Amino acid sequence: MSDARHCWKCHADYPAETVVCVRCGVNLVTGADLAPKEDAEDPGPRGLVEHIADLTPGLLRPVVWIPALLLALGGWGVIGLGVVLAQSGAVLSGLPVAALGLILYAQSVVWMITGQFWLLHSALVEFQGRHWTIFVLGVFGPGLALLLALKFLAGHAVE
Ligand SMILES: [Zn+2]
Incomplete structure (x- = not known):
């Protein structure tokens, strides 16, 4: 044998x-x-990049994210201007200005997510479920964080 x-x-x-x-x-x-190898679909670092590219292609395209970043900063500047106006008593002027800033910022988030210079309106029509999740998080996440920070600071200022 x-x-x-x-x-x-x-x-x-x-x-x-x-x-x-x-x-x-x-x-x-x-x-x-x-x-055949059963663990062939192990993602690894390369898989992670592809995952990011799949979710938010704009992050990997400087042609898109640099203007998007500038627009986001501009949007926040306009929001800040609106808040200052509202706090100085011109609430009716301040709110529309802040809303305009929010729209500018939302537009920049759309560019980051899609990786293309889609207009906000058409992007919201074309968005799929996962895009919506990132969009809502991207637009309202920083805003919510800012509000909480302001509330926190205001709470300490009162004491
Ligand atoms: Zn065998």
Whole structure:
């Protein structure tokens, strides 16, 4: 029985003339594993980049995210102007200005998400579910954080 073949993977024994293990696909002569790898879809760092590119292609395109960043800063500037106006008593002037700033900022978020210079309106029509999630988080996340920070600061200023 010294010329019988043994599979190193599943430990099955075969006659000497057997070439391939029928249970797991190991070549009994060379020892090569012929079975397809099951962990072939391990993402890894490259997978992560592709994931980001898939979710927010704008992040990987400087042509898009540089103008988007500038527009976002401009939008926040306009929002700040609106808040200052509203606080100085001109509430009716301040609110529309702040809303305009929010729209500018939302437009910049759209550019970041789509990676294209889509207009806000058409983008909202074309958006898929995951785009909406990122859009809402991207637009209202920083705004909410700012509001909470202001509330926190105001609360401490009162004491
Ligand atoms: Zn085997």
